[in-house]
Amino acid sequence: MSIFSYEFMQRALISALVVGLCAPAVGVFLVQKRLALIGDGLGHIALTGVAIGFLTGGSPMWTTLATTVVASIAMELLRSHSKTSGDVALAMMFYGGIAGGVYLTGIASDKGVANLQQYLFGSLLTAGWDEVWTIAVGGAAVALLMLVLRPWMSAVATDEQYARVAGLPVAGLNLLLLMTTAVVVSVSMRAVGLLLVSALLVIPVVTVQQFTRSFRATMYGGMAAGFLIAGAGILASAVQDVPPGATIVLIGVACFVATAAVASLARGLRRTRRGHLPPEGEPLEVELPRTEASGGPQATPKG
Amino acid sequence: MPVIATRGATVSYGGRAVVRGVDLAVEPGEAVAVMGANGSGKSTLIKAVVGLVPLASGAIELFGVPQRRFRDWKRIGYVPQRTGAASGVPATAAEVVAQGRLGHRLLGLPQRRGDRDAVAQSLDEVGLADHAHCAVDTLSGGQQQRVLIARALATEPDVLIMDEPTVGVDAQTQAALAAVVADRIDAGCAVLLVTHELGPLTHRLDRAVVLADGRLVHDGAPPRPVGEHADPRHQHAHPHSNGESTDDLWGGK
Numbered sequence: 001m002s003i004f005s006y007e008f009m010q011r012a013l014i015s016a017l018v019v020g021l022c023a024p025a026v027g028v029f030l031v032q033k034r035l036a037l038i039g040d041g042l043g044h045i046a047l048t049g050v051a052i053g054f055l056t057g058g059s060p061m062w063t064t065l066a067t068t069v070v071a072s073i074a075m076e077l078l079r080s081h082s083k084t085s086g087d088v089a090l091a092m093m094f095y096g097g098i099a100g101g102v103y104l105t106g107i108a109s110d111k112g113v114a115n116l117q118q119y120l121f122g123s124l125l126t127a128g129w130d131e132v133w134t135i136a137v138g139g140a141a142v143a144l145l146m147l148v149l150r151p152w153m154s155a156v157a158t159d160e161q162y163a164r165v166a167g168l169p170v171a172g173l174n175l176l177l178l179m180t181t182a183v184v185v186s187v188s189m190r191a192v193g194l195l196l197v198s199a200l201l202v203i204p205v206v207t208v209q210q211f212t213r214s215f216r217a218t219m220y221g222g223m224a225a226g227f228l229i230a231g232a233g234i235l236a237s238a239v240q241d242v243p244p245g246a247t248i249v250l251i252g253v254a255c256f257v258a259t260a261a262v263a264s265l266a267r268g269l270r271r272t273r274r275g276h277l278p279p280e281g282e283p284l285e286v287e288l289p290r291t292e293a294s295g296g297p298q299a300t301p302k303g
Numbered sequence: 304m305p306v307i308a309t310r311g312a313t314v315s316y317g318g319r320a321v322v323r324g325v326d327l328a329v330e331p332g333e334a335v336a337v338m339g340a341n342g343s344g345k346s347t348l349i350k351a352v353v354g355l356v357p358l359a360s361g362a363i364e365l366f367g368v369p370q371r372r373f374r375d376w377k378r379i380g381y382v383p384q385r386t387g388a389a390s391g392v393p394a395t396a397a398e399v400v401a402q403g404r405l406g407h408r409l410l411g412l413p414q415r416r417g418d419r420d421a422v423a424q425s426l427d428e429v430g431l432a433d434h435a436h437c438a439v440d441t442l443s444g445g446q447q448q449r450v451l452i453a454r455a456l457a458t459e460p461d462v463l464i465m466d467e468p469t470v471g472v473d474a475q476t477q478a479a480l481a482a483v484v485a486d487r488i489d490a491g492c493a494v495l496l497v498t499h500e501l502g503p504l505t506h507r508l509d510r511a512v513v514l515a516d517g518r519l520v521h522d523g524a525p526p527r528p529v530g531e532h533a534d535p536r537h538q539h540a541h542p543h544s545n546g547e548s549t550d551d552l553w554g555g556k
Contacts, residue, residue: 032392148411155402158394162383165353166458167376167406205392213438215394 003238012124012244013234015135019188019200020230020248022139024222025146026180027201028215032157036206038075038178039198041090042185044097045071046194049186050119051104060119061134061186068182071097076175122193122245124234131190138187142180143223153177154215191230192245200226203252210263229255304367305330306462306493307352311361314344314351321347323517324361329462334484334494334507336525339514345497346384348514349466352495353381366461377406380455380492382465385448396442396450397435400426403457425456428483445476452480462493469502478503 003009030038049067053060071093078089105116118126127135146153156163156173164170185197192200208221233248240247305328314322322344329335337345350356352363354370363370366378380403403425404418426432429449434442439450448468455463463484469477481504488494488507496504505525513521 028392034391151398151401151408151414152405152410154392154394154398155405158391158399158402159383161355162381162402162454163405164355165376165379165381165383165464166402167374169410209392213393213395213436213441215392215398218392 008125008127009234009238011127011129011132012238013231015124015127015132016191016230016234016244016248017227018136018139019184019191020204020226020228021223022143022226023184023188023197023200024204024226025143025219026177026184028205028219028222029146029153029157029177030181030201031205031209032154032215033177035086036202037090037198039181039185039201040195041075041093041097042068042072042178042182043189043194043197044094044101046185046189046197047097047101047116047119048104050116050189050194051101051108054115055104055108061131061190064189065183065186068185069179072178072182073175076171076178080171080174118193119189120193120195121243122189122191122196124191124244127190135187135190138183142183145176145180147219149173149176150216150219192248196245196249199249199252200230203249203256204229207252207256207259210259225255305364306333306366307464307495308364308367309348309352309361310363312348312351312358312363313360314347314356315359316347320359321517322351322514325514325517325519327512327519327522329493329495331461331493332488332491333509334488334504335496336505336508336511337495337497337514338499338511341499343514344517345499345514346466349464349495349497353379353464377458378461380458380460380463382451382455382463382468384466385444385451385471393438393440395436396426396431396439396453397422399439399450400435400453400457403454406458421457421459425453428456428486429453430479445472448472449476449480452483456483456487460492462495463487465494465496467497467499469498469500469504474503480504481507 004013027036027039030036046064046068049064050060052058052067053063056063075089075093079086101116152168152173153176155166156168156170157177160170160174163173181201184201185194188197188200204226205218205222208225209218212218212221229252230248233251234244236242236251237244237247307327307329309325309327312322312325312327313320325348327335327337327348337348339345347356351358352365352370354373365373366375368375400422401414401418404414404421408414408418423432423435426435429452431446431449431453434446439447442450448471452465452468455465465484468480472480481502484494484496484504485507496508498504508525510523511521511525512519
């Protein structure tokens with residue numbers, strides 16, 4: 001482990017572990033709301049935020065945070081107050097975000113597109129200590145908020161209509177979820193890059209949910225899985241000298257595929273071994289003719 | 304003071320009136336069924352009552368308070384129409400039922416003893432105490448419906464509002480659910496129930512209103528059960544009278 005005597009490797013490891021731990025805490029609600037791609041949408045918007053950073057000379061992380069938070073508020077208002085469907089709004093984010101990023105980078109052409117690339121695909125190794133601190137504080141705040149609000153958030157994510165009748169502050173919680181997603185995207189763009197941000201939000205959650213039965217276990221398990229996947233990704237990338245973001249995501253995808261295979265195998269085994277009956281289906285809405293009463297096989301083919 | 308009062312309630316979707324000028328009052332402790340054919344507007348009326356669809360005209364009061372200013376939602380236990388299989392992240396039956404207590408809890412504070420007790424008790428009432436830690440999507444359709452009813456019961460409401468709670472539920476489970484709801488009626492809880500068929504709960508209803516084409520065409524005695532349910536040999540199984548084989552009773556096969 002001599003590579004971790006380098007300070008830049010320590011910084012990379014710490015930021016990746018923090019992001020791996022915190023992203024699934026938000027992602028579990030996104031998966032439940034079927035908004036798994038929203039992280040990617042905000043990631044595209046974040047590109048515009050990075051370009052604004054180039055243009056104004058500000059720190060890209062802060063301009064990204066501001067841009068994605070504004071975009072998430074606009075998204076939520078659009079979603080709740082107009083007839084724009086979720087996927088149309090998402091498509092607009094994808095197109096608008098990329099176009100805005102490229103356009104604004106073009107204006108600030110002295111910084112060059114090469115600079116944009118480190119945000120697209122992540123550049124953990126060049127992060128400074130103050131950036132690591134921002135990631136740690138932002139990630140911890142998000143994770144804490146989601147852990148404390150889990151029952152309310154999951155109620156809104158599962159059944160928004162019921163949550164409204166139960167008197168929960170649905171609009172506020174929806175907005176909070178998108179804003180925390182924006183924070184996660186902004187702080188994790190260094191780790192995995194904007195194009196891969198969604199992976200850390202979603203993969204750990206969908207990996208563990210193959211085995212879990214409760215929402216709580218899925219959330220904690222997802223955070224643990226994210227932590228391990230991010231850690232393993234950093235180790236592997238350091239050993240092989242390849243980009244850490246891509247390595248983390250590839251390990252995550254491999255974990256998901258492996259657990260999905262194992263889970264379906266385990267389900268099959270359990271069913272045959274315990275002789276579990278599958279859950280009963282919906283009752284038939286028709287009355288079947290009684291065989292002893294009707295007294296004849298009307299439809300049985302002979303021969 | 305009625306628990307639910309609508310005056311001239313009119314709901315329209317895209318300019319077409321689905322509910323037209325419905326006057327309906329549910330008194331405390333009263334059990335009222337809203338009946339009607341598919342598309343008669345009964346579900347829409349219920350959704351308007353709980354504030355999920357806006358009124359085009361008319362007024363709705365809950366516990367004497369105009370619905371727009373009503374904040375005491377924990378007095379209402381709502382059972383929505385079950386929408387297919389549960390999806391996404393798994394959740395246990397106990398977790399879903401615990402949602403019914405959120406209205407009683409302050410945002411961000413942990414469950415208290417009373418919350419846990421209410422969840423356990425309502426799961427027990429619907430006969431799912433043994434399934435508290437099962438993932439909801441591994442339960443059968445009838446069991447999932449019971450989880451939704453348990454969630455409403457856990458709220459300890461003064462009125463239960465149920466949208467077709469017996470759709471897709473086998474006859475045995477329907478009878479058992481009717482017994483659970485009847486217990487709550489006995490305890491003084493009002494019930495507003497949407498249904499399009501006569502079921503085992505019918506004999507406990509105080510009134511039935513019938514909608515046709517969005518208009519109220521009948522408000523009075525509930526229609527009498529006919530056919531199988533009028534058969535004297537037809538048994539309404541009661542879950543508390545038979546503690547041992549609850550699984551079979553509840554249609555667990």
